[in-house]
Amino acid sequence: xxxxxxxxxxxxxxxxxxxxxxxxxxxxxxxxxxxxxxxxxxxxxxxxxxxxxxxxxxxxxxxxxxxxxxxxxxxxxxxxxxxxxxxxxxxxxxxxxxxxxxxxxxxxxxxxxxxxxxxxxxxxxxxxxxxxxxxxxxxxxxxxxxxxxxxxxxxxxxxxxxxxxxxxxxxxxxxxxxxxxxxxxxxxxxxxx
Amino acid sequence: xxxxxxxxxxxxxxxxxxxxxxxxxxxxxxxxxxxxxxxxxxxxxxxxxxxxxxxxxxxxxxxxxxxxxxxxxxxxxxxxxxxxxxxxxxxxxxxxxxxxxxxxxxxxxxxxxxxxxxxxxxxxxxxxxxxxxxxxxxxxxxxxxxxxxxxxxxxxxxxxxxxxxxxxxxxxxxxxxxxxxxxxxxxxxxxxxxxxxxxxxxxxxxxxxxxxxxxxxxxxxxxxxxxxxxxxxxxxxxxxxxxxxxxxxxxxxxxxxxxxxxxxxxxxxxxxxxxxxxxxxxxxxxxxxxxxxxxxxxxxxxxxxxxxxxxxxxxxxxxxxxxxxxxxxxxxxxxxxxxxxxxxxxxxxxxxxxxxxxxxxxxxxxxxxxxxxxxxxxxxxxxxxxxxxxxxxxxxxxxxxxxxxxxxxxxxxxxxxxxxxxxxxxxxxxxxxxxxxxxxxxxxxxxxxxxxxxxxxxxxxxxxxxxxxxxxxxxxxxxxxxxxxxxxxxxxxxxxxxxxxxxxxxxxxxxxxxxxxxxxxxxxxxxxxxxxxxxxxxxxxxxxxxxxxxxxxxxxxxxxxxxxxxxxxxxxxxxxxxxxxxxxxxxxxxxxxxxxxxxxxxxxxxxxxxxxxxxxxxxxxxxxxxxxxxxxxxxxxxxxx
Numbered sequence: 124x125x126x127x128x129x130x131x132x133x134x135x136x137x138x139x140x141x142x143x144x145x146x147x148x149x150x151x152x153x154x155x156x157x158x159x160x161x162x163x164x165x166x167x168x169x170x171x172x173x174x175x176x177x178x179x180x181x182x183x184x185x186x187x188x189x190x191x192x193x194x195x196x197x198x199x200x201x202x203x204x205x206x207x208x209x210x211x212x213x214x215x216x217x218x219x220x221x222x223x224x225x226x227x228x229x230x231x232x233x234x235x236x237x238x239x240x241x242x243x244x245x246x247x248x249x250x251x252x253x254x255x256x257x258x259x260x261x262x263x264x265x266x267x268x269x270x271x272x273x274x275x276x277x278x279x280x281x282x283x284x285x286x287x288x289x290x291x292x293x294x295x296x297x298x299x300x301x302x303x304x305x306x307x308x309x310x311x312x313x314x315x316x
Numbered sequence: 317x318x319x320x321x322x323x324x325x326x327x328x329x330x331x332x333x334x335x336x337x338x339x340x341x342x343x344x345x346x347x348x349x350x351x352x353x354x355x356x357x358x359x360x361x362x363x364x365x366x367x368x369x370x371x372x373x374x375x376x377x378x379x380x381x382x383x384x385x386x387x388x389x390x391x392x393x394x395x396x397x398x399x400x401x402x403x404x405x406x407x408x409x410x411x412x413x414x415x416x417x418x419x420x421x422x423x424x425x426x427x428x429x430x431x432x433x434x435x436x437x438x439x440x441x442x443x444x445x446x447x448x449x450x451x452x453x454x455x456x457x458x459x460x461x462x463x464x465x466x467x468x469x470x471x472x473x474x475x476x477x478x479x480x481x482x483x484x485x486x487x488x489x490x491x492x493x494x495x496x497x498x499x500x501x502x503x504x505x506x507x508x509x510x511x512x513x514x515x516x517x518x519x520x521x522x523x524x525x526x527x528x529x530x531x532x533x534x535x536x537x538x539x540x541x542x543x544x545x546x547x548x549x550x551x552x553x554x555x556x557x558x559x560x561x562x563x564x565x566x567x568x569x570x571x572x573x574x575x576x577x578x579x580x581x582x583x584x585x586x587x588x589x590x591x592x593x594x595x596x597x598x599x600x601x602x603x604x605x606x607x608x609x610x611x612x613x614x615x616x617x618x619x620x621x622x623x624x625x626x627x628x629x630x631x632x633x634x635x636x637x638x639x640x641x642x643x644x645x646x647x648x649x650x651x652x653x654x655x656x657x658x659x660x661x662x663x664x665x666x667x668x669x670x671x672x673x674x675x676x677x678x679x680x681x682x683x684x685x686x687x688x689x690x691x692x693x694x695x696x697x698x699x700x701x702x703x704x705x706x707x708x709x710x711x712x713x714x715x716x717x718x719x720x721x722x723x724x725x726x727x728x729x730x731x732x733x734x735x736x737x738x739x740x741x742x743x744x745x746x747x748x749x750x751x752x753x754x755x756x757x758x759x760x761x762x763x764x765x766x767x768x769x770x771x772x773x774x775x776x777x778x779x780x781x782x783x784x785x786x787x788x789x790x791x792x793x794x795x796x797x798x799x800x801x802x803x804x805x806x807x808x809x810x811x812x813x814x815x816x817x818x819x820x821x822x823x824x825x826x827x828x829x830x831x832x833x834x835x836x837x838x839x840x841x842x843x844x845x846x847x848x849x850x851x852x853x854x855x856x857x858x859x860x861x862x863x864x865x866x867x868x869x870x871x872x873x874x875x876x877x878x879x880x881x882x883x884x885x886x887x888x889x890x891x892x893x894x895x896x897x898x899x900x901x902x903x904x905x906x907x908x909x910x911x912x913x914x915x916x917x918x919x920x921x922x923x924x925x926x927x928x929x930x931x932x933x934x935x936x937x938x939x940x941x942x943x944x945x946x947x948x949x950x951x952x953x954x955x956x957x
Binding site for chain 1: 617639640641787788789790791792793794795796798799800801802803806823826827829830833834835836
């Protein structure tokens with residue numbers, strides 16, 4: 124694998140071909156916030172919080188760093204007024220679902236997000252898909268999935284599989300940034316007993 | 317039918333078809349596209365067949381059921397050839413007269429002709445009607461003259477000649493160069509240069525490549541791709557095959573909505589017959605080139621019109637866009653180089669190969685070449701599909717072709733580019749249609765939807781409507797689109813209900829920026845456009861709703877009231893009888909009054925009050941006048957006491 128040199132926040136960073144900007148940045152000790160990223164899972168690009176600015180041949184664009192592959196001579200900026208404003212709005216949208224989630228509160232402090240900016244939503248799931256993808260990609264059990272579509276999409280345990288597989292696993296629990304999953308699981312338990 | 321194996325065989329076969337066709341034989345063509353079907357062309361066809369049978373003329377007169385002619389406002393459309401007499405809004409009961417008077421007697425039936433609204437003159441030929449006269453129907457023109465179920469009809473107008481030319485006289489690179497030289501840009505939305513897209517796939521070393529037709533047309537009010545696929549499926553197949561030859565693909569897909577049953581039926585039949593004739597399958601026209609086409613019916617999700625979501629759906633997975641930053645012409649369907657173009661784009665290709673890029677580029681503007689089919693709908697006199705050269709001013713499309721706004725109302729804006737397009741106001745009506753021109757005006761070409769709005773339309777409500785559509789159609793994968801649109805919809809709904817807050821515009825702008833910059837796919841990135849473009853040109857309407865709690869178009873129910881002007885009311889009882897909420901008090905000779913608490917603002921009283929009285933009015937942003945005293949409410953002998 125060839126070595127690729129790029130610049131992130133003014134710092135020369137060396138990366139391997141095939142790495143994402145997020146991996147390259149984290150490898151160099153530069154932090155970028157994420158909610159749907161997990162190193163064992165395929166990049167998902169759902170929460171868009173890891174958005175950064177890249178400059179290539181004089182053109183500047185916004186891309187999400189968890190998916191964007193490293194390229195030579197790329198100039199990356201992980202913070203700017205615009206990036207911070209977008210992250211703040213995204214966090215406020217998430218906080219409408221889960222105003223008390225610790226992970227969101229910490230980020231809200233960093234970006235000045237107001238948890239009461241938007242009308243509260245009834246579900247506290249923010250659709251990061253970590254539980255669904257972890258169960259499918261790492262555990263290969265498919266005990267939890269997405270049901271319905273679009274703005275009505277929700278996570279749901281499949282009772283037949285969950286009853287067999289979940290008791291001794293529960294590895295998805297700590298992944299959830301809003302603790303929504305746990306509640307859903309408890310609910311399924313209640314429904315299927 | 318045995319397969320055609322060489323250019324000579326094709327030409328001989330084509331000559332055979334033409335020699336059997338007598339151009340002077342009477343032929344009744346009947347539009348059988350979806351819109352005319354809905355207005356009863358199926359029944360007209362049955363009665364034509366029965367009447368010809370009855371009069372013993374079945375073998376002397378041909379009936380040809382064609383695709384959409386475009387003038388859907390006046391369907392079903394019947395054209396009597398060879399004289400080209402065109403009749404509109406034909407009903408089954410008109411059929412005996414058409415056959416005995418026009419077909420046999422060669423007399424024109426005035427009542428079925430088109431009457432020019434200005435000159436009041438009847439027009440006999442379709443091509444002389446204002447709706448058609450200003451069009452340039454390069455792609456769509458054959459729709460009205462061929463039976464889409466007949467491959468011979470397509471061959472009779474020179475079909476598959478471009479394919480023959482490409483396979484025998486041109487190299488794949490030559491085909492690619494011609495398309496590049498034509499500057500054809502994608503008709504599905506983004507306007508990406510077609511040749512460059514093809515070139516990317518062609519140059520990729522991967523041996524397996526795909527070509528795909530995007531027939532997942534989902535914009536409200538748009539049906540041009542549907543009509544092309546229904547009315548001239550072979551032109552799309554020929555274009556697709558040419559594309560496959562150019563990039564070196566041997567397998568193509570047509571992704572078509574399940575809601576388009578006639579398009580599915582006609583394209584499946586077209587594939588079957590093209591295979592039988594040797595235009596598809598192994599060793600096409602004896603050239604050694606192999607290409608097969610598979611039809612995939614989509615289950616109906618707007619997002620599946622997005623290229624990567626469409627490919628994911630073709631692979632049999634949930635139709636969600638891919639997050640990757642790799643072009644699908646390099647890594648598309650099953651990770652192979654895949655060229656995806658929209659129906660209309662493909663249908664342009666045979667024309668370019670047949671007549672050459674130099675011919676094609678004489679139409680259009682610097683940046684947008686050729687023609688574009690638009691679906692002209694909304695508050696417009698002539699609803700239908702129109703094909704115009706790029707660069708035609710919007711004003712000409714709407715007023716010369718579309719015939720202007722019905723009911724003497726004033727034009728307010730035209731919404732172009734589908735739900736995530738934008739609204740263009742009166743002051744920009746001289747804008748020439750083209751990809752870059754529309755984008756600069758804050759809208760886009762999209763796939764060619766054009767919804768005309770009149771003075772009674774509230775622009776805030778228009779934004780709310782389209783954001784509601786897009787919220788419903790968001791796939792839900794990324795947060796800026798799923799969460800952002802949901803909040804935008806809540807805020808816009810609140811504004812139209814008179815509950816807007818001072819900082820709503822700023823919040824909407826933040827949400828719009830977040831979606832535009834951070835959403836995963838083109839659907840999400842363009843989703844805030846309905847808000848942004850209405851704000852750009854109609855900010856005063858937003859302010860009226862938020863600050864004055866007033867709807868200037870008198871359209872938002874929560875912000876208007878109906879009031880009967882006591883000076884104009886003649887106590888005729890019409891509105892009182894029709895009011896479904898029993899909200900109108902009054903009697904004979906007693907001036908009517910609306911009980912505002914009971915009124916549901918359905919508008920019935922406003923509609924039924926005789927225009928000569930015009931006593932019912934809509935008011936917004938001002939208090940409803942106090943009721944007049946009881947003793948002043950009686951009318952005697954037509955006068956107030």
